[in-house]
Amino acid sequence: MSGKSNLQKFREFMSKDFREQLKKRDKLRKMLARMREKQRELEAELAAESQPDARERLEMQIRLIREQRRKGVGLLHELRQARREEESR
Amino acid sequence: MPRNLPLILALAFLAWAFWSSPTLTEIAAGIAVFLLGMRSLEQGFRAFTGGTLEELLKRSTDRLWKSLAFGAVATTVTQSSSLVTVITISFLSAGLMGLQQGIGVIFGANLGTTTGAWLMAGFGIRVNIGAYAMPLLAFGVILGFNRSRSLKGLGLILTGIGFLFLGIHFMKEGFEAFQDSFDLSQYAVGGIAGLLLYTGLGMVATVVMQSSHATLILTIAALAVGHITYDNALALSIGANIGTTITALIGAVGANIEGRRLAGAHLVFNLVTALIALSFIQVFVAAVESGGAWLGISPDNHTLKLALFHTLFNLTGIIMMVPFIGRLVWGLETWMKPRPVIVSEPKYIRPAMLEFPDAALEAARKELIRLFGRVFKTVATVLNYEPAELRKSVAREAYLLAPARVHMHDMDEIYLSKIKPLHGQIADYLARIPVQGKRSRQLVVLRSASQDLLEAVKDTKHLQKNLVRYLHSTHRAIRKEYLEIRANLGELLHRLEALSRDPGEDLELSLAELAARVEANDIVTNGHLDQLIRERAISAEQATSLMNDSAYAYRIAGNLLAAARATFIPFEEVDAELREKLALESGELRDIIRSPDEPNAPRGEQGP
Numbered sequence: 164m165s166g167k168s169n170l171q172k173f174r175e176f177m178s179k180d181f182r183e184q185l186k187k188r189d190k191l192r193k194m195l196a197r198m199r200e201k202q203r204e205l206e207a208e209l210a211a212e213s214q215p216d217a218r219e220r221l222e223m224q225i226r227l228i229r230e231q232r233r234k235g236v237g238l239l240h241e242l243r244q245a246r247r248e249e250e251s252r
Numbered sequence: 253m254p255r256n257l258p259l260i261l262a263l264a265f266l267a268w269a270f271w272s273s274p275t276l277t278e279i280a281a282g283i284a285v286f287l288l289g290m291r292s293l294e295q296g297f298r299a300f301t302g303g304t305l306e307e308l309l310k311r312s313t314d315r316l317w318k319s320l321a322f323g324a325v326a327t328t329v330t331q332s333s334s335l336v337t338v339i340t341i342s343f344l345s346a347g348l349m350g351l352q353q354g355i356g357v358i359f360g361a362n363l364g365t366t367t368g369a370w371l372m373a374g375f376g377i378r379v380n381i382g383a384y385a386m387p388l389l390a391f392g393v394i395l396g397f398n399r400s401r402s403l404k405g406l407g408l409i410l411t412g413i414g415f416l417f418l419g420i421h422f423m424k425e426g427f428e429a430f431q432d433s434f435d436l437s438q439y440a441v442g443g444i445a446g447l448l449l450y451t452g453l454g455m456v457a458t459v460v461m462q463s464s465h466a467t468l469i470l471t472i473a474a475l476a477v478g479h480i481t482y483d484n485a486l487a488l489s490i491g492a493n494i495g496t497t498i499t500a501l502i503g504a505v506g507a508n509i510e511g512r513r514l515a516g517a518h519l520v521f522n523l524v525t526a527l528i529a530l531s532f533i534q535v536f537v538a539a540v541e542s543g544g545a546w547l548g549i550s551p552d553n554h555t556l557k558l559a560l561f562h563t564l565f566n567l568t569g570i571i572m573m574v575p576f577i578g579r580l581v582w583g584l585e586t587w588m589k590p591r592p593v594i595v596s597e598p599k600y601i602r603p604a605m606l607e608f609p610d611a612a613l614e615a616a617r618k619e620l621i622r623l624f625g626r627v628f629k630t631v632a633t634v635l636n637y638e639p640a641e642l643r644k645s646v647a648r649e650a651y652l653l654a655p656a657r658v659h660m661h662d663m664d665e666i667y668l669s670k671i672k673p674l675h676g677q678i679a680d681y682l683a684r685i686p687v688q689g690k691r692s693r694q695l696v697v698l699r700s701a702s703q704d705l706l707e708a709v710k711d712t713k714h715l716q717k718n719l720v721r722y723l724h725s726t727h728r729a730i731r732k733e734y735l736e737i738r739a740n741l742g743e744l745l746h747r748l749e750a751l752s753r754d755p756g757e758d759l760e761l762s763l764a765e766l767a768a769r770v771e772a773n774d775i776v777t778n779g780h781l782d783q784l785i786r787e788r789a790i791s792a793e794q795a796t797s798l799m800n801d802s803a804y805a806y807r808i809a810g811n812l813l814a815a816a817r818a819t820f821i822p823f824e825e826v827d828a829e830l831r832e833k834l835a836l837e838s839g840e841l842r843d844i845i846r847s848p849d850e851p852n853a854p855r856g857e858q859g860p
Contacts, residue, residue: 194834201758227765
């Protein structure tokens with residue numbers, strides 16, 4: 164049985180902030196998944212590329228996307244943390 | 253002759269008619285109250301625009317059948333096809349829907365408008381509708397005093413319905429009293445002549461009252477007491493359908509090309525439908541008889557039969573026209589070309605859209621992309637690139653080639669004629685969009701983007717002075733540095749211009765890559781300037797100029813990138829906020845450039 168009371172579920176359902184947060188979290192997850200996919204594509208491209216200029220460009224793109232993903236993952240943690248704190252209150 | 257002589261004559265005639273006949277006064281008052289009710293109802297529903305109605309419109313128009321259903325349902329609920337048409341034109345102008353979907357909504361609205369006849373014929377005639385009007389008016393007025401926009405809107409809707417009921421009551425009473433003193437049915441005209449005469453009368457009445465709804469209600473009220481014959485009532489309803497397009501055409505005169513095309517589609521639909529109804533009137537009458545029997549409508553209930561006829565011929569019109577919507581769109585786009593846009597005139601933003609914040613914000617975003625196009629041309633021209641050439645993809649070496657001739661351009665003139673008028677209109681428009689809640693964030697983002705573009709132009713003006721001077725210079729080292737600044741900006745402009753036309757799926761990555769290049773090219777932070785000074789390749793005076801101009805170039809690039817991030821893809825609140833948070837700052841970009849050894853995995857990475 165879930166630890167959440169019906170009252171808690173109702174409170175969450177009624178809270179606009181909560182709904183917005185959920186929406187934001189889902190969007191972020193999707194964005195991160197898309198970015199991971201893109202990173203894999205770029206890595207595959209890099210493995211097949213032999214031209215130094217093109218390799219340099221691909222490497223830069225991979226580093227950028229990794230940094231963006233790192234920020235995104237941090238943000239996802241923050242959102243999860245905020246939700247846990249909200250629930251424990 | 254005074255311009256308003258026809259109006260004076262019409263008022264004088266009405267005054268005489270009212271004085272001579274109290275029953276005519278009652279009928280006219282009924283029409284006036286009914287029209288007032290429609291206006292109030294429309295205003296009430298407008299209070300709910302900027303949210304629910306737009307959201308529904310956005311979600312319900314991706315397929316043709318959905319557009320048709322939306323038009324029919326929205327018009328049935330609001331009882332105002334003009335409100336639905338106005339919102340559709342706004343969305344069409346902002347590019348939030350295509351002409352085909354817009355036409356679908358208008359066709360659906362034509363069907364939705366027929367529900368008014370059913371309400372009047374089925375409910376308004378049989379019961380004492382005036383009795384319902386009183387409490388509705390009282391509740392409506394009380395709610396109207398409320399401060400809340402929604403409650404005020406609800407108050408206006410209730411008042412509107414109350415006035416509609418009261419208007420119908422007056423018309424009904426008026427015709428009943430009229431019946432005792434005067435028999436209009438003696439003027440009934442039969443045959444084709446009657447059909448054409450009453451179709452014309454229906455048209456004129458609709459144009460005068462600016463409402464086909466009012467004509468139909470008046471027709472039903474007169475038909476209910478036998479003042480007009482059933483055949484003539486059918487012709488009046490056909491006339492009302494044609495008349496309403498004239499109202500739409502008058503409204504479209506001041507509208508933009510999308511509005512005019514939509515009015516064109518409306519005209520074609522109603523004319524074709526009316527033509528079909530007039531040509532096959534006997535077939536329709538027979539269909540109404542059998543349909544009425546099937547629905548349980550008694551043969552002598554002419555008012556309900558009129559409502560059925562009205563629905564039937566509009567439905568036939570839709571069924572016959574829907575397969576040709578694609579051709580209609582093609583025809584309208586071929587025959588109705590947009591006027592060439594005057595340079596200083598905005599192309600997307602329209603004052604009429606201000607009532608619908610979603611459409612207004614999207615139009616402002618598109619107008620800002622247009623402003624970006626002008627800034628692109630201005631910066632390219634000042635850098636002595638040919639804008640058309642800069643649009644083409646070329647190798648890095650081509651950007652570095654020195655221009656054949658270096659010109660100094662009058663930046664003040666370019667700014668005043670090309671940038672400032674459009675920027676001013678966008679700023680004015682943004683200030684007038686009534687936004688609340690989440691949309692205010694979008695407004696701030698767009699306003700800031702317009703400022704970024706303006707700043708980019710101002711910095712270009714500052715950059716031009718030394719750029720022209722040193723591109724003419726015979727000092728090889730300093731000339732090379734300015735050619736680099738020019739090439740870096742030229743390449744950035746080329747990439748951004750391409751992204752403004754097609755942002756692709758990875759706009760964020762493309763922008764981050766461009767931003768990383770801007771950071772890497774910044775000679776102040778990458779140590780190249782210090783190296784030039786240490787090696788005495790350039791003089792101290794040249795170093796100061798180069799430092800200032802590099803800073804201008806850096807700011808131009810940063811502002812163009814920020815404007816691109818804010819405007820190149822449609823805004824969706826959460827996405828935009830996340831994109832902003834995930835965007836890499838200059839410090840982070842510099843770290844990436846300085847540490848080319850790629851880590852195996854991002855620091856602290858966890859799969860999403």
